[in-house]
Amino acid sequence: LFIGAKLWKNVTFKRLPSNARKEMLKYSIPMVPSIILWWITNVSDRYMVTYFVGASENGLYTAASKIPNFVILFSTVFIDAWQLSAVDEYDSDSREAFFTKVFRVYSGGIFVVASALIFFCRIITKILVDDSYFNSWKFVPVLIIATSFSCLVNFLASVYMAEKKSFMGMVTALSGAVTNIVLNFVLIPIMGATGAAVATVVSFVVVFVFRGFNTHKYVKIDFKLPVLISETVIIVAQCAIMIVMESGAVMYAIEAVLCVLMLLLNFKQIKELASLLLSKFFHKKAD
Numbered sequence: 001l002f003i004g005a006k007l008w009k010n011v012t013f014k015r016l017p018s019n020a021r022k023e024m025l026k027y028s029i030p031m032v033p034s035i036i037l038w039w040i041t042n043v044s045d046r047y048m049v050t051y052f053v054g055a056s057e058n059g060l061y062t063a064a065s066k067i068p069n070f071v072i073l074f075s076t077v078f079i080d081a082w083q084l085s086a087v088d089e090y091d092s093d094s095r096e097a098f099f100t101k102v103f104r105v106y107s108g109g110i111f112v113v114a115s116a117l118i119f120f121c122r123i124i125t126k127i128l129v130d131d132s133y134f135n136s137w138k139f140v141p142v143l144i145i146a147t148s149f150s151c152l153v154n155f156l157a158s159v160y161m162a163e164k165k166s167f168m169g170m171v172t173a174l175s176g177a178v179t180n181i182v183l184n185f186v187l188i189p190i191m192g193a194t195g196a197a198v199a200t201v202v203s204f205v206v207v208f209v210f211r212g213f214n215t216h217k218y219v220k221i222d223f224k225l226p227v228l229i230s231e232t233v234i235i236v237a238q239c240a241i242m243i244v245m246e247s248g249a250v251m252y253a254i255e256a257v258l259c260v261l262m263l264l265l266n267f268k269q270i271k272e273l274a275s276l277l278l279s280k281f282f283h284k285k286a287d
Contacts, residue, residue, distance in 0.1 A: 064143055144235070149204035230265060
């Protein structure tokens, strides 16, 4: 695009004030190591699984990583629009109430999607992957939890973006990468690829807690901790039951109850989200 549209003709540093140049570099340079650190958090476990337990186990682990991407798909649609709104509303008097409400709706949607995916993970794995990789479903529930918290971490990145605190974004990403690598060394030799999935969960939880405390100085978001902890307990319980019991009518009955409980816990938020999406859809259709 840059070459085809000959965009270099519009690039010049002569008319750029030195203070603007410094501010732009100060904001953008930390983003480079941040991307690398997130890559380490997301990908290093695959190399370490291969090193400790072999390529076949890594193949199952990689196949399992496909299903949590549905959570990311839901998140991406929301985050792309949210980041623009976060900047627009950041200087308003009601920004804390606005951020709190949006986080509640967003996190509720994330956890409902995660709960449903854990419930149906065996069926989805059967459809999406080859029969030889079907056992990869055992890693899916844990990876769904990791992906859910990565989405919550991305939400808090909007605060750093609005405050232009990209350096703290890098520092928090570093905490996740270090946690991930250390726990991979400890857990993979003991638990195999499951250890890598658990390490990823812990690393994203560490970053979320770190960012939660750090961003509080900029925007006092009410995370509704009792609800957030309840949501986390539900998907962790779903994960444990799915892995321990593996199959059977009792297992699916318990999973269904927990999934409905998650939906009831977030019914108001899901209703708001559905109304918003449907209104936008019909508005576009009318246009």
